């Protein structure tokens with residue numbers, strides 16, 4: 001196994017120095033050739049099928065959300081990936097086609113902030129030819145300008161992250177002094193371009209924005225858009241996650257339900273991440289994503305492709321599997337397919353289910369890849 005460490009110069013600060021190294025072990029660079037894929041439906045070691053692919057198109061972002069890319073780590077000295085190591089749009093599309101051949105039905109473009117990747121609509125045009133549900137997650141800051149081009153390129157749906165409607169709280173959370181109003185404009189532009197209903201993601205951190213949960217629910221009630229409340233997760237190794245900053249989804253449903261009565265809605269499909277609730281008065285739906293308090297590993301059908309072509313079988317993985325080297329060495333589609341199929345069949349990740357035992361109220365101590373690199 002080869003270990004690659006992205007090292008960033010030490011900080012000149014009076015705060016305790018972070019270990020600014022993101023551990024990425026590249027497992028398959030010298031892996032033996034995988035057995036030939038037999039064409040049977042793919043199932044991993046826990047019987048889970050492969051359905052969702054998340055593709056990170058950049059590790060860069062114009063925000064510094066405190067729970068994702070803390071500024072003291074992702075500062076001016078931080079070394080983002082060089083252009084040459086990024087998968088090109090052609091490489092991404094080729095891999096996507098192989099994944100679709102193995103059963104992938106849904107592709108989500110993410111990052112980092114996907115809208116900072118130049119010419120993104122060109123990639124969307126290429127991916128839109130595949131028989132998949134194509135969607136994208138964005139912080140919304142560049143959406144007002146790009147919504148129409150994205151929709152024209154073939155994007156069908158979009159998710160926008162928005163952690164607060166209170167401007168001061170939002171600016172503090174994105175730590176880039178970015179105003180709420182422009183994200184709201186982006187959501188309107190997306191709806192006008194035909195990307196409605198928009199899904200809106202709010203990461204809830206106790207003591208930071210949890211007081212705005214009800215306000216957020218009230219704001220989007222009856223709008224046709226769907227707000228989803230996400231439990232703050234211990235992704236990566238830099239956000240200083242603590243269990244007592246997590247607001248359990250059950251508490252969110254209770255708080256909203258006390259004011260606007262709710263009832264559960266069946267999942268759209270097996271493995272759907274958000275648990276759905278609807279207002280009894282018909283004013284629409286909300287979702288809760290309980291990755292910490294109610295792990296959903298049992299149905300997890302997701303694979304992640306990083307910006308530089310590493311495949312990760314879990315959001316909390318410590319190592320990836322290198323497809324870019326294979327691609328650039330001239331591997332055939334069949335060889336790529338065999339590798340991916342073998343990787344999925346060997347998969348046994350279930351980090352969120354075992355987190356409780358490992359973390360004991362705090363960090364697990366294990367080094368995990370950052371979400372901005374692997375793709376949220």
Ligand code: SAM
Pocket residue numbers: 061067068110111112113114137138139140159160161201202203230231232233234235239371372375376
């Ligand atoms: N930049 C885009 C955005 O913010 O929507 C896409 C990438 S971001 C990593 C994808 C999603 O992950 C966002 O909805 C974000 O709020 C969420 N996220 C990031 N860090 C998180 C954490 N520690 N816990 C829970 N959700 C997190």
Ligand code: SF4
Pocket residue numbers: 061062063064065068069111112113139161372
């Ligand atoms: Fe950027 Fe999205 Fe991470 Fe915020 S959550 S820092 S917008 S990648």
Ligand code: SF4
Pocket residue numbers: 296297298300301302313314315316349350351352353
């Ligand atoms: Fe899937 Fe890993 Fe999340 Fe479990 S912890 S739901 S296996 S990505």
